[in-house]
Amino acid sequence: MTYCVGMVTDKGLVLMSDTRTNSGVDNxxxxxxMFRWEVPGERIVALMTAGNLATTQAVVSQLEERTKVPDERHNSVLExxxxxxxxxxxxxxxxxxIAERQNANGQRGQGRFTAxxxxxxxxxGMEPRLFMIYPEGNFIEAGLDTPFFQIGETKYGRPIILRGYDRQMSMEDAVKLLMVSFDSTLKANLSVGLPLDLLxxxxxxxxxTHERRIGHEDPYFQAISSSWGDALRNAFHSLPDYSFYHERSDSVAQGSEAEH
Incomplete structure (x- = not known):
């Protein structure tokens, strides 16, 4: 499985992905x-992939035209x-x-190569833009109502982003928010794992602007994970207490009023 997030803010774009791939618990x-290409001062393009690894690697290779001899290579995303x-x-x-691989494997291969x-x-001269591309090749673009996209194992980290996102937040706060989202996903699902890639x-x-790989011994990510756990426990204990006694007393009182 995979977890990747792309987020757009007023100040730019923040992307983060894990790096784990698995075919069972023992593999x-x-x-x-995460991949990126740039022409300094003119453009930068980045992408993150989820799904069948051979399929996504084939797509990246075709974008870079690696099948051609060196003098004939050109990267289509830069043109x-x-x-x-x-x-x-x-x-x-x-x-x-996807269609080529499914056709080569017959009907039984359908659905195995999704990405x-x-x-x-x-x-x-143009605005920063963020897109999510589906296996069918169609895509949607992020906007004011949908300022971030997730692919892969999305459900554990999504509530964190929904509660914490602010379009005017700093890039540093956006990174911190994504780290919390990834920490929650890592805690809940073993198919998502470190190291993480950040762009x-x-x-x-x-x-x-900033690019790094976040490994198991990364001190900042460890601090985020520990502090977030402590903050959740403190927030939980600060909530109003629930009492079985009060519930029973309220039920008795309501029953008495109904009799009258």
Whole structure:
């Protein structure tokens, strides 16, 4: 399984992904799920992948045209004039790759090669944009009502983002929010695991503003995990107490009023 999040704020884009892939509890590996390409001062494009690993790697390879000899290679995401066309090209490649693999494996292969992709970036003269591409190749774009996308194991980390997100938040707070979301997911699901990849793209920067890999011994992530656990316990104990006695007394009182 996978967990990837792409978030858009007024100040730019923040992306985070895990790196765990597994085919059962005894076959766990680490593979990068975040990729980026940039032309400094002109554009930056990043994507994160979830689903069948061979399928997503094939899509990334086709984007980079690795099948050609070196002198003939070109990266299609660096040539498209808009981010919409970047998303369209990636969607087309994803749909074609899935269809090709399913056809090669017959009817029994259908559904085995599904994948989804988050695409983010900015081209000079245009706004930062964020898209989620479905296995069918169609996609949706983030906006004011839907400012972030998740793919993979989404349910454990989603409530954290919904409660904490603010479009005007700083990039540092956005990173902190995603770390809490990932910590909650890691605690709840063993199919999502460290290390994590983080990428921050500031508005009009056209380059990676901040990029790092967060491993098991990362002191900041450990502090986030420990502090968040303590904060949850403190918040729980600060809630109004529930009493069986009060509930019984209220029921008796209501019953007496009904008799009268």
């Amino acid at each position: 766990v590996s680490v593979f990068r799920k 498209a004039p808009t981010m919409f066309q970047v998303a369209s090209e990636i969607g087309r490649l994803l749909r074609a790759t 989804s992709i988050i695409v983010a970036g900015q081209i000079r 921050v793209i500031a508005r009009d920067g056209f380059a990676a």
